[in-house]
Structure formats: C-alpha cells, structure tokens
Amino acid sequence: MFPMWRITYVGAALQQGHWRAAVRGLASWIAKVGAPAVVVGVVMTVVWTVVSGSAARGLVIAFWVVLVVGVVLVAGGLWMWRVSGLVDKDIRARYDVLREVESARLLLRPPAPQDAVALAAAIDAEMLAGNGWTERNARVMVKAVRSGHPTPGLLVFEAWSDGALVGGATVHPSGSDASSRTLGWWIGPRHRRAGYASEAVAALVEAIHDAGFATVEIGTTESNLAVQRICDRIGATEKDRRAQPLPNGSVVPGIWYEHRQVTADKP
C-alpha cells in the first residue's frame, strides 16, 4: 500500500502552491511510462486484428482502457513517490540536525520501529499536559515510529544501563530564524525525578550548538516549575512571556527561554 505519510507530503507540497512543477512532473512520468505502453498497445492491436479480424474489436478497446488506466496509476504513483521523497529530504535537512547524542547515562537517538511499545508506555497524562498535546498527537507519533515513517526532529532517550526508553525530545526549526532551534522534551512516568531531564537537556543544548545553531529556544508554561528549574540550571535566560496556544487547543501563560552559545573570547 502507498504509505500515508507520502500522500501527506505530496499534499503539503501542493498546498505550498507548486502546481506548475507538479503538472510538469506528472506529465513527464506519464510520457516515460506511457511511451513503452503505447508501443505494447499498438503491437497487441495489430496482432489481434491480423489474427482475429474485427472479432477482436471489443478485446482491443478493453485492452486500451486498461493500458491507459494502468499508465495513469503507475505514473501517478511514481510521481508521488518522487515528490514525497523530495519533501522528505527537505524536511530531514531542516529537522534532523542531530543524529546521536551521548550523555553519562543516556543515548539520545532517532527512534526505531521496535521502540514503539516502550514509547507509548513513556507517554502519560502529565506528558500530554506538559507539552500541550492531545492523545491523538501521541498516537500519531507512536504509529509513525512503529511503521518506520518519518518523525522529523524526534529523538528518544535510551538508558545505557538497561536499554530502557526513558523519554524523548523534539528539535524543531524556530520559525524563520535559521540560526535557532526549538527544543521540547519529556521523561516517562517511571523515570522522573532522577535527573534524566537535566542530563538530557544539557547534552542536547550543547549538541545543537555544536551543530551550528547559535540559540536554542525552550517554551514552557508558568506552572511547569521543573522546566523552569532546568532552564535556570543550564544557563538559559528568559526571553519572553506570552499567551501560548498549544496543539490541544488550550492557551496557557507561556514562558520562552533562550540559550545562547558561549563563544570563547579571542586572545
């Protein structure tokens, strides 16, 4: 079956108004697939007409209908595969800025399909509330991981000691500011209050800077004291307080922190 994420990516490309390129691309695939199909069709028509005469007329018409539909389906599928591949490449270049990050107790890495069950177990009501997610947001993420579909900017935290999935983080572009990335995270219910978030966030912030981004933005709510504490500890400074609309539809009093890369003074 055609993966859903590819259809979504094609839809996103079309929504951005790339209609002219889309029509050109589709036409070129129809030409590529259609040319050999027409040759096959003409040969079959000639053979059937010579062998069976006018008796083969119905068969010839049915064959051409199947051929045309087949060409459109195959060319359309190939075109969608190509467009979604290009969108995927573009999204990966913008989102997957970190491959693997190591800290004392954790390996922070992109998720694999076999993480899906542990990932689902690391999501509870507190995680949803802390990130302003709906249950559907979480289900979509777990399903994408299970199916091996793209999960742009998502990293999971694996404990070195026993391989347990401790939590996760997202690293996303900060609007149009190419020099900044926005970091969000959570720790699963079984592993909270053990210093994992402090450790993971410090390592992630350093890795994001090492990847060439001057600032890391962290958004939280006024009620999330743990995140505020972590931001203080890593040296992030409060940049803004404003009402924050969340994916679950709520609007909360938000705090935005910024961590700036410390550059060594020139001698």
Ligand SMILES: CC(C)(COP(=O)(O)OP(=O)(O)OC[C@H]1O[C@@H](n2cnc3c(N)ncnc32)[C@H](O)[C@@H]1OP(=O)(O)O)[C@@H](O)C(=O)NCCC(=O)NCCS
């Ligand atoms: C917030 C969260 C990530 C903290 O993870 P954690 O691994 O338990 O945090 P740590 O153990 O590293 O603790 C960091 C600091 O926060 C404090 N803290 C942790 N949980 C707290 C809580 N519920 N209330 C108040 N302070 C808390 C710790 O005492 C620690 O302070 P200290 O440095 O003075 O000792 C975790 O509770 C969680 O995933 N919550 C749900 C999702 C969420 O809110 N994500 C953040 C969205 S921006």
